[in-house]
Amino acid sequence: MPAPKTVPAPEPxxxxxxxxxxxxxxxxxxxxxxxQGYAGARVDQIADQTxxxxxxxxxxxxxxxxxxxxxxxxxxxxxxxxxxxxxVEHLDPVSAIxxxxxxxxxxxxxxxxxxxxxxxxxxxxxxxxxxxxHLNRLNMPAIELIARILDRGRTSGAFTRSVNAVDLHMxxxxxxxxxxxxxxxxxxxxxxxxxxxxxxxxxxxMLADMIVSYLTAA
Amino acid sequence: MPAPKTVPAPEPxxxxxxxxxxxxxxxxxxxxxxxQGYAGARVDQIADQTxxxxxxxxxxxxxxxxxxxxxxxxxxxxxxxxxxxxxVEHLDPVSAIxxxxxxxxxxxxxxxxxxxxxxxxxxxxxxxxxxxxHLNRLNMPAIELIARILDRGRTSGAFTRSVNAVDLHMxxxxxxxxxxxxxxxxxxxxxxxxxxxxxxxxxxxMLADMIVSYLTAA
DNA sequence: GGGATAATGAACGGACTAGTTAGTTCTCTA
DNA sequence: TAGAGAACTAACTAGTCCGTTCATTATCCC
Numbered sequence: 103m104p105a106p107k108t109v110p111a112p113e114p115x116x117x118x119x120x121x122x123x124x125x126x127x128x129x130x131x132x133x134x135x136x137x138q139g140y141a142g143a144r145v146d147q148i149a150d151q152t153x154x155x156x157x158x159x160x161x162x163x164x165x166x167x168x169x170x171x172x173x174x175x176x177x178x179x180x181x182x183x184x185x186x187x188x189x190v191e192h193l194d195p196v197s198a199i200x201x202x203x204x205x206x207x208x209x210x211x212x213x214x215x216x217x218x219x220x221x222x223x224x225x226x227x228x229x230x231x232x233x234x235x236h237l238n239r240l241n242m243p244a245i246e247l248i249a250r251i252l253d254r255g256r257t258s259g260a261f262t263r264s265v266n267a268v269d270l271h272m273x274x275x276x277x278x279x280x281x282x283x284x285x286x287x288x289x290x291x292x293x294x295x296x297x298x299x300x301x302x303x304x305x306x307x308m309l310a311d312m313i314v315s316y317l318t319a320a
Numbered sequence: 321m322p323a324p325k326t327v328p329a330p331e332p333x334x335x336x337x338x339x340x341x342x343x344x345x346x347x348x349x350x351x352x353x354x355x356q357g358y359a360g361a362r363v364d365q366i367a368d369q370t371x372x373x374x375x376x377x378x379x380x381x382x383x384x385x386x387x388x389x390x391x392x393x394x395x396x397x398x399x400x401x402x403x404x405x406x407x408v409e410h411l412d413p414v415s416a417i418x419x420x421x422x423x424x425x426x427x428x429x430x431x432x433x434x435x436x437x438x439x440x441x442x443x444x445x446x447x448x449x450x451x452x453x454h455l456n457r458l459n460m461p462a463i464e465l466i467a468r469i470l471d472r473g474r475t476s477g478a479f480t481r482s483v484n485a486v487d488l489h490m491x492x493x494x495x496x497x498x499x500x501x502x503x504x505x506x507x508x509x510x511x512x513x514x515x516x517x518x519x520x521x522x523x524x525x526m527l528a529d530m531i532v533s534y535l536t537a538a
Numbered sequence: 539g540g541g542a543t544a545a546t547g548a549a550c551g552g553a554c555t556a557g558t559t560a561g562t563t564c565t566c567t568a
Numbered sequence: 569t570a571g572a573g574a575a576c577t578a579a580c581t582a583g584t585c586c587g588t589t590c591a592t593t594a595t596c597c598c
Contacts, residue, residue, distance in 0.1 A: 120575070139443050141360035145556060155577055160557065220505050221439050225357050228504035242509065268510050269526065273495070279502065280494030286446035287438050288493075291460060292486050308487065312534045319533035338545070363586060373547055378587065 124162050126152050131159075132173045136215040139222050140170055171230050174223060177216045184209055185244045195255030199317065200310045202251065203274050206244075207306050210278040211297075217282045245271055252317075261317040270313070277309045342380050344370050349377075350391045354433040357440050358388055389448050392441060395434045402427055403462045413473030417535065418528045420469065421492050424462075425524050428496040429515075435500045463489055470535075479535040488531070495527045 130151045134143045145166050149156035163169040188205055190198040210217060223231055248267040255261030285296045296305065348369045352361045363384050367374035381387040406423055408416040428435060441449055466485040473479030503514045514523065 123575080139357050139359055139440075141357055144554090146554090154575095156556090157558085157577065158575080161575075166556065218443065220502065221443060222357075224502055224504045225436065225439060225443075226504075228508045231505055231508045245510070263529075268512055269523075271510075272498070272506065272514070273526070273530065275502075276494045276498030277491065279498055280490070283501075284438065284442055284493075284497065286442045286444075287449055288490065290446045290449045292463070292489075294486055296490070305487075308491070311481075311537070312491065312530065315533040315537035316530045319529070319536075320538065341545085362584090364584095372545095374587085375547065376545080379545075384586065 120162075123152075123154050123158060127154065127159055127162060127169070128172060128176060131169050132177065132215060132219070135170055135173050135222065136218040140226060143170075145169075167230070171234055174219060174230060175234060175236050177219050181209065181213070181216060182242065185242060185247075188244070188247060190247070190251070195251055195258060195260045196314060196318070198251045199248075199255070200314055202244075202248065203310045203313050204306055206274050207278050207309055210282055211302070214282050217279055220279070221283050242271075255317065262319060263317055265317065270317075273316070274309070274313060277312070281305060338380075341370075341372050341376060345372065345377055345380060345387070346390060346394060349387050350395065350433060350437070353388055353391050353440065354436040358444060361388075363387075385448070389452055392437060392448060393452060393454050395437050399427065399431070399434060400460065403460060403465075406462070406465060408465070408469070413469055413476060413478045414532055414536070416469045417466075417473070418532055420462075420466065421528045421531050422524055424492050425496050425527055428500055429520070432500050435497055438497070439501050460489075473535065480537060481535055483535065488535075491534070492527070492531060495530070499523060 127148065131143075131148050134148045134151070138144070143166075145156055145159060148169075149159060152158075159169060163172055188202065190201045190205075193201060245267050248270055252261065252265060252267055252270065256264065281296045289295050295301070345366065349361075349366050352366045352369070356362070361384070363374055363377060366387075367377060370376075377387060381390055406420065408419045408423075411419060463485050466488055470479065470483060470485055470488065474482065499514045507513050513519070
């Protein structure tokens with residue numbers, strides 16, 4: 103018999119596990135809401151895709167709307183965490199802003215569900231987002247970061263244009279979000295798949311060039 | 321008694337008018353779908369807001385889905401018509417592209433319903449758009465126009481960068497669409513109303529500068 | 539003016555869906 | 569180890585929503 107390795111806790115196999123059940127509901131609900139929209143999402147459908155029942159959704163979240171808000175909150179928490187991990191302070195301003203744009207691009211590329219949720223929330227005039235005290239308290243770390251890079255660039259003379267950090271963030275987001283959010287209608291009309299792997303590097307470069315050109319224009 | 325003037329045909333006041341009824345349903349349905357999304361829109365609600373009944377919606381359009389497709393088709397027909405009215409061929413390349421960007425900006429600004437419909441259609445993976453033979457036949461005149469301007473700019477040396485016309489159109493659209501489509505979540509998080517009249521000219525200029533800088537970068 | 543047809547309305551059916559009720563079983567702690 | 573409360577389930581309810589049925593009225597054309 104081989105020496106017993108310390109196996110990384112192979113799931114205590116509890117029959118009842120509140121946090122696990124909650125997490126599973128949230129995961130499935132994220133997919134369902136992102137796929138179907140708020141009105142299109144079905145509570146029964148979410149329940150069927152978990153190993154639990156509809157009653158548990160009401161038990162843990164209270165209702166469809168509160169579940170949706172929980173999904174939104176989790177999604178925003180995810181991107182805020184990602185933003186906090188960005189480290190470009192050691193780069194010169196041009197390289198830093200370029201890198202930031204690329205990281206934003208990559209992050210949107212790998213989180214299409216988040217973008218769909220944001221689209222859906224905008225259809226509803228962001229009413230849930232506005233009501234969520236949890237959400238509108240924390241502000242985005244990305245803005246502070248951009249502000250510092252812009253400041254350094256202006257001081258060093260690398261950036262010729264004075265730009266507001268929120269506006270620059272908007273500019274970067276607009277490109278990244280559009281490419282993912284509108285890929286279906288855009289693809290149908292112009293017969294060009296904005297998210298095809300073959301074009302990925304092309305658009306990544308295009309975004310970075312666009313931002314740098316704007317900031318360094320003569 | 322005054323001489324009888326030839327009054328400009330004060331509405332024949334037909335009790336029954338197929339085209340008028342159809343048009344009214346379509347108008348109300350556009351608002352309802354843009355406001356509520358496809359699943360959220362209520363056929364009864366649309367009927368109540370017209371001077372006709374639900375029966376007529378089924379009589380003229382066949383069903384909720386076909387009505388939605390009719391709404392989409394009409395919306396796209398509208399922007400295509402607007403694109404055809406653009407005339408910038410007499411301007412030098414830089415002014416022409418600048419003007420085109422501004423016109424696109426203005427058009428999106430005044431058609432938020434269209435943008436909402438496009439967002440909604442993207443949530444549904446553009447499945448209706450793809451199925452509508454009516455829609456995917458006609459291509460956008462804007463692309464031809466952009467291609468001609470880019471060509472002139474490259475020839476004259478005004479534009480240093482070679483860009484694909486569809487990609488440039490995407491760049492312009494991304495900015496314009498994001499500003500309208502995502503204004504609610506963006507406003508809630510960054511406390512900045514992208515569509516406030518005070519900022520309108522600011523963003524209009526920002527877009528034009530961005531495009532020109534990109535095309536003319538050293 | 540009369541017959542054919544297009545347009546219209548009120549009310550209903552059946553499927554679906556958010557949320558609830560009432561009761562059971564597991565798990566932790568004293 | 570017993571009791572309490574947390575976690576869980578199946579079946580149900582009340583209401584909603586798309587689409588239809590059936591009857592009626594206006595309009596057109598000869």
